[in-house]
Amino acid sequence: MSNNSNLFLSIGKPIKDEYGRTVGKVASFALTPNGKFDGVYVESNDGKFLKQSMEHLTFNGAEVTFTSTLKSQASVLCDQIPLIWRKNQALKDLAEKRKISPDLYQELRNNFEAVLNQLKKDAEDLSDDATTEIVRCNQEIKTLGYAVVNLELEHEIGQVDEEAYTSAFTLLQENLKRANMEKSDIELTKSKLSNIMLGDSKQLEQKTISTSTEFIKKETPAEIADEVAEENVEDIVDEMSNETPDETPEEASELPEPPVVVYVKEVGKAGI
Secondary structure, three states, X not given: OOOHHHHHHHXXXXXXXXXXXXXXXXXXXXXXXXXXXXXXXEEXXXXXXXXXXXXXXXXXXXXXXXXXXXXHHHHHHHHHHHXXXXXHHHHHHHHHOXXXXXXXXXXXHHHHHHHHHHHHHHHHHHHHHHHHHHHHHHHHHHHHHHHHHHHHHHHHOOOOOHHHHHHHHHHHHHHHHHHHHHHHXXXXXXXXXXXXXXXXXXXXXXXXXXXXXXXXXXXXXXXXXXXXXXXXXXXXXXXXXXXXXXXXXXXXXXXXXXXXXXXXXXXXXXXO
16 A cells, blocks of 8 residues: 555546456545544445455555455455464474463463364355355356457447447457456465365464465466466367267277177087
8 A cells, every 4th residue: 555645646536456347436545633544434335335444455646456355354264274273383382392381371272262163163064155156257258259250240240330340349358357367366365265174273373374375376366367368268168069978989998898608518419
């Protein structure tokens, strides 16, 4: 966040999410009696006013970016859960070295366990929310894909002129890219939450910070979105036309050979 004196430059300016979509406009600020910024009054796109927490907004002069609640909460949990795990492990080490009494160790351990269980529950709930958001993104991507196909069809038969086609196609492609970026971002967030919940304390002590950082750097949401944005329309067309064959050549080649039957004559009943 920029310094407080520059925050007033954003009044009346649009608020965009991380994917470039305008979500509202800065109307005013909420300040405490001592002049500390306590929140932002936002006019949303539907005309309603609401007070938004400062932690969800990033200010860069007149530019304001909104970070989703899902990502903000996940970031906090991914910091807190490993921290409590490390503290719990350090407490155990102190007890083994007899630096604290058994009673004090048990009391502190119970406190850490209670906090940890609550944080893990919060992470599970947030992971469920991420799953819901991924489903929403998939539906949006599918709808946009159908819109592109229909636009192409109408343009092909001459119902849509070139200028309108170009404008609409650009608009749909931009929204497809944003939807894919958002989906990839949510999937990364969900994966980080899953890794935190599934990891044990020793793994987290050694690898939590480095692994999560490398995981994000390997493939950013923008890179993933660029790879898949152009594939959505083709996937939808394939989904409408392709049929899965009942049997592939590989499956046929794996069938067992017919059995060999050997007939044996009984010596006492038939001549040789």
